Amino acid sequence: MTDPVPVADATDDxxxxxxxxxxxxWLAQPARAGHRAxxxxxxxxxxxxxxxxxxxxxxxxxxxAAGLAVASRCSAATVVLVERSPQMARFARNSLxxxxxxxxADRATVLEADVTLTGKARLAAGLPDATFDFAIMNPPFxxxxxxxTPHALKRQAHVMEDGMLEAWIRTAGAIVRPRGGxxxxxxxQSLGAILDAMRGRFGDAQIAPVHPRAAEPAIRVIVRxxxxxxxxxxxxxxxxxxxxxxxxxxxxxDRVCNGRESLFGD
Amino acid sequence: MTDPVPVADATDDxxxxxxxxxxxxWLAQPARAGHRAxxxxxxxxxxxxxxxxxxxxxxxxxxxAAGLAVASRCSAATVVLVERSPQMARFARNSLxxxxxxxxADRATVLEADVTLTGKARLAAGLPDATFDFAIMNPPFxxxxxxxTPHALKRQAHVMEDGMLEAWIRTAGAIVRPRGGxxxxxxxQSLGAILDAMRGRFGDAQIAPVHPRAAEPAIRVIVRxxxxxxxxxxxxxxxxxxxxxxxxxxxxxDRVCNGRESLFGD
Numbered sequence: 348m349t350d351p352v353p354v355a356d357a358t359d360d361x362x363x364x365x366x367x368x369x370x371x372x373w374l375a376q377p378a379r380a381g382h383r384a385x386x387x388x389x390x391x392x393x394x395x396x397x398x399x400x401x402x403x404x405x406x407x408x409x410x411x412a413a414g415l416a417v418a419s420r421c422s423a424a425t426v427v428l429v430e431r432s433p434q435m436a437r438f439a440r441n442s443l444x445x446x447x448x449x450x451x452a453d454r455a456t457v458l459e460a461d462v463t464l465t466g467k468a469r470l471a472a473g474l475p476d477a478t479f480d481f482a483i484m485n486p487p488f489x490x491x492x493x494x495x496t497p498h499a500l501k502r503q504a505h506v507m508e509d510g511m512l513e514a515w516i517r518t519a520g521a522i523v524r525p526r527g528g529x530x531x532x533x534x535x536q537s538l539g540a541i542l543d544a545m546r547g548r549f550g551d552a553q554i555a556p557v558h559p560r561a562a563e564p565a566i567r568v569i570v571r572x573x574x575x576x577x578x579x580x581x582x583x584x585x586x587x588x589x590x591x592x593x594x595x596x597x598x599x600x601d602r603v604c605n606g607r608e609s610l611f612g613d
Numbered sequence: 614m615t616d617p618v619p620v621a622d623a624t625d626d627x628x629x630x631x632x633x634x635x636x637x638x639w640l641a642q643p644a645r646a647g648h649r650a651x652x653x654x655x656x657x658x659x660x661x662x663x664x665x666x667x668x669x670x671x672x673x674x675x676x677x678a679a680g681l682a683v684a685s686r687c688s689a690a691t692v693v694l695v696e697r698s699p700q701m702a703r704f705a706r707n708s709l710x711x712x713x714x715x716x717x718a719d720r721a722t723v724l725e726a727d728v729t730l731t732g733k734a735r736l737a738a739g740l741p742d743a744t745f746d747f748a749i750m751n752p753p754f755x756x757x758x759x760x761x762t763p764h765a766l767k768r769q770a771h772v773m774e775d776g777m778l779e780a781w782i783r784t785a786g787a788i789v790r791p792r793g794g795x796x797x798x799x800x801x802q803s804l805g806a807i808l809d810a811m812r813g814r815f816g817d818a819q820i821a822p823v824h825p826r827a828a829e830p831a832i833r834v835i836v837r838x839x840x841x842x843x844x845x846x847x848x849x850x851x852x853x854x855x856x857x858x859x860x861x862x863x864x865x866x867d868r869v870c871n872g873r874e875s876l877f878g879d
Contacts, residue, residue, distance in 0.1 A: 505845075536845030539812070542805040556822075556848040565848035579802030582822040582831035585851060 368606035372419045372448050375441035376410045386604055387532050391485050392416030393603045393610040394530035394571045399424055401480030406462045410438040413483055418451045420606040425454045431461040463514040474522050481528040482519040488534055509540040520548035525575040535568045550576030555610055556585040634872035638685045638714050641707035642676045652870055653798050657751050658682030659869045659876040660796035660837045665690055667746030672728045676704035679749055684717045686872040691720045697727040729780040740788050747794040748785040752777060754800055775806040786814035791841040801834045816842030821876055822851040
């Protein structure tokens with residue numbers, strides 16, 4: 348899995364076109380710099396129920412991997428790919444223009460906007476209140492604190508990241524209608540900040556840890572929740588990516604990452 | 614697993630004496646009323662590292678199941694069974710007096726005290742600051758909100774339970790020395806409240822969900838953390854109690870619940 352970093356200098360010439368969901372849809376991506384989509388986006392998309400019908404926002408969509416994965420799996424979904432970086436938004440538009448994606452293109456649009464905008468600025472950017480049925484997000488991490496840095500700097504990065512999660516979940520809480528859904532993929536260490544940010548906005552949180560192997564700690568956590576619900580959280584069965592030996596995906600992980608099975612069994 | 618309820622009227626005549634850890638230690642318990650110890654206490658005790666040496670507090674010890682399970686597995690541990698209810702404290706003393714527990718009795722004592730005491734009252738009750746190397750706790754739940762009750766009442770019970778978790782973890786944060794440990798077993802829905810209460814007191818939280826079967830949601834969560842650590846939390850491999858069919862314990866669950874294996878691999 349690749350960590351999201353801002354794209355600085357990718358051009359259309361430096362792109363690859365890659366198949367996802369066993370060729371169900373394709374993605375135009377920066378070949379070198381920038382965030383190349385992978386497992387995280389596919390697992391996030393799998394958190395959306397298979398029978399989802401309605402309008403979904405992919406917040407921080409990059410080239411559109413997670414949002415297009417939802418559009419591909421849920422034939423009654425329309426998706427808005429929300430991306431701040433003009434370069435990545437261009438890749439998303441290029442993805443929509445690929446002939447391989449013609450069957451999805453009329454159900455997906457790109458919105459160039461900063462997810463962390465608030466109040467009138469958010470509305471003006473095209474993200475009004477309660478206009479989506481679902482929001483999914485794969486917020487950037489690695490804001491510095493995985494590198495060996497002095498203690499104070501590490502703490503600052505941690506606070507920055509918690510603040511960003513709060514801002515992203517606040518936006519989701521604003522743009523999703525009551526009883527609508529949200530799903531987020533993040534590192535396990537962000538679980539506390541995610542639950543804090545969801546408090547009062549989302550309930551009925553279902554948490555699915557993602558473990559590389561059954562006996563190893565989780566490397567990701569996927570949290571799905573319901574706007575305005577007061578239901579308590581639950582810890583759902585984990586997703587185990589690999590068998591105890593070898594690098595091939597375990598059967599369930601393969602199905603989940605290829606749009607054949609929902610993460611939460613629906 | 615039995616839910617903890619206060620003992621009202623149990624007498625010594627109404628007791629059973631039950632083997633734990635395949636007969637390594639025994640427990641005198643109320644036969645009918647009151648909290649009968651079981652899986653929860655054994656899983657909690659298994660969160661303590663096998664090589665633990667030092668002074669451990671079992672907060673809300675009941676008849677002493679979890680604390681004695683630690684004493685049984687960790688031969689260099691001394692345990693203080695902290696229990697508010699005079700009746701349950703008497704069962705704990707009776708447990709220590711059983712001839713079957715003679716090999717443990719000089720490493721265990723009973724302290725009749727309320728875990729939620731604060732300040733001088735806590736000190737006066739025998740729980741001074743930073744005098745323990747570890748604290749374990751299985752706080753009562755079912756403060757009303759599992760029963761079908763009006764919405765407001767349910768919410769109130771939820772707030773009460775979150776407040777109780779805060780009080781118990783605050784006491785653990787006070788009586789455990791820096792770099793000492795804490796472990797708690799609770800329902801998954803309490804995870805947010807537990808992480809909140811640990812913030813600023815404990816870090817390096819390791820979370821182990823307990824699932825009845827691999828494909829079912831967790832019914833318990835065990836959180837172990839380190840006093841004063843700033844390390845981020847981790848989601849550890851879950852404990853699966855049963856195989857996909859049948860009611861016998863899965864091999865690892867059987868070892869963990871019988872003092873043969875630590876929950877966190879140490």
